[in-house]
Amino acid sequence: MQITVAGKQVDTGDAIRFHVERGLTTIAEKYFDHALEARVVFSKDRGFFACDINLHAGRNVTMQGHGSGTDAHRAFDEACDHVGKRLRRYRRRVNEHARSRSVQQVVRSSMPHLAAVPMPEMEEDEIDAPTVAAPAVVAEATALRSMSVSQAALELDGDGAPLVMFRHHVSGEVNVVYRRPDGHVGWLDPRA
Known part of the structure; x- marks a missing residue:
């Protein structure tokens, strides 16, 4: 070099x-x-x-x-x-x-x-x-846990899952965090 x-x-x-x-x-x-x-x-x-x-x-x-x-x-x-x-x-x-x-x-x-x-x-x-x-459609049933966005992001990193659905601990709305193609964590909030 x-x-x-x-x-x-x-x-x-x-x-x-x-x-x-x-x-x-x-x-x-x-x-x-x-x-x-x-x-x-x-x-x-x-x-x-x-x-x-x-x-x-x-x-x-x-x-x-x-x-x-x-x-x-x-x-x-x-x-x-x-x-x-x-x-x-x-x-x-x-x-x-x-x-x-x-x-x-x-x-x-x-x-x-x-x-x-x-x-x-x-x-x-x-x-x-x-x-x-x-592609085949595969149904997966799971209970939505109540958590904050930062907790969901930590779970996303820990599980290696492509996304995490959860109930926002303040609003009670269903939210999603996912890994973006650029490596950052994306957050989908239906209120926004």
């Missing part, structure tokens, strides 16, 4: 260069086999150091991180933590997408009567449930 360390009105010595190379190499090797390049820029503002990292980790994969601290090492560590967190989240999404593809293959092989039915290829922003030309 090619690493460029620059400073805007800040002297970047060998110690900070070594620290940057070691930190970026560690997170790049942890999440990607071969990151392409990284550009690290240090600056100073009102007594604090700022660090901006632009990491080109692969084709169409660019991560950015910003950190600030009382010295350049702390600013870099904070920015490196941001980039590492973003790389970890990106890697998790890629792995989950690959697992959903393998589930589709298992469904096709376990239901030979559906193997002849063409299944359309799914995009990343579509729901990861397998689809067929004429």
Whole structure:
């Protein structure tokens, strides 16, 4: 990986260069086999150091991180933590997408009567449930619990369900929380 360390009105010595190379190499090797390049820029503002990292980790994969601290090492560590967190989240999404593809293959092989039915290829922003030309309707009966939106969002993350229906603890209306294609949690409130 090619690493460029620059400073805007800040002297970047060998110690900070070594620290940057070691930190970026560690997170790049942890999440990607071969990151392409990284550009690290240090600056100073009102007594604090700022660090901006632009990491080109692969084709169409660019991560950015910003950190600030009382010295350049702390600013870099904070920015490196941001980039590492973003790389970890990106890697998790890629792995989950690959697992959903393998589930589709298992469904096709376990239901030979559906193997002849063409299944359309799914995009990343579509729901990861397998689809067929004429899907079966499956009824599921469950009692709606009374809870807050934040409790329902926690249940959504804990269960791994595509959505959670619940009665809002204040209004008593039926509400839904779901995972949006962009990764955020969506909330459907009939009063709105």
